[in-house]
Amino acid sequence: MPPAQELTIGDLSTRSGVPQSALRFYERQGLISSRRTTGNQRRYDRTTLRRIAFIRASQRVGIPLAQVGEVLGFLPEGQPPTKEFWVRASECWQEALDDRITQLQRMRDRFTSCIGCGCLSFEECALVNPDDTLGDRGPGAHLLDARGPRTN
Structure with missing residues (x-):
C-alpha cells in the first residue's frame, strides 16, 4: 500500500518530532499550511515534513522565525525546500551567522575572564x-x- 499523501497533525507531529502546538503556531505564522476536511480536521501534504525540517534547522542556528518565513515565502505553495533552496538560504544568512559566531566567541572570551x-x-x-x-x-x-x- 503506498504511503498516504496527506498527514494528520498527529502524524506530522510524530514524524517531525515537533509538538502539535508548535505545528499550529507555524501554521498561524504562515510557515506551513494545511487543508481542512469536511470535519474541520487539518491535513498536511507530505512535503510539509521538509518545510518543518528547514524551519527547525534554521531555528537551531539562530535564525528568527520571521526571517525563516520570508525565505519560505519564495517557495511555491506545496513545494518542499530543495537542496538548491537550502544553499540559497544559507548564502542569504551567511553574514548574519558569521556575525553571531563572532559575537558568541567574544562572549565566551569575556566569560572566561570573569571566572x-x-x-x-x-x-x-x-x-x-x-x-x-x-x-x-x-x-x-x-x-x-x-x-x-x-x-x-
Whole structure:
C-alpha cells in the first residue's frame, strides 16, 4: 500500500518530532499550511515534513522565525525546500551567522575572564552588565548611602 499523501497533525507531529502546538503556531505564522476536511480536521501534504525540517534547522542556528518565513515565502505553495533552496538560504544568512559566531566567541572570551572575580559590576563586564555607567566610579554601591537609596 503506498504511503498516504496527506498527514494528520498527529502524524506530522510524530514524524517531525515537533509538538502539535508548535505545528499550529507555524501554521498561524504562515510557515506551513494545511487543508481542512469536511470535519474541520487539518491535513498536511507530505512535503510539509521538509518545510518543518528547514524551519527547525534554521531555528537551531539562530535564525528568527520571521526571517525563516520570508525565505519560505519564495517557495511555491506545496513545494518542499530543495537542496538548491537550502544553499540559497544559507548564502542569504551567511553574514548574519558569521556575525553571531563572532559575537558568541567574544562572549565566551569575556566569560572566561570573569571566572573567579565574583564582581557583578566591573568596568570590563559587558557580559553581565553591558550598560554599566556607574562602573566608571569604581566598585561598590553608588546610589546607596547610610540613609538608604536616593530618589532623584
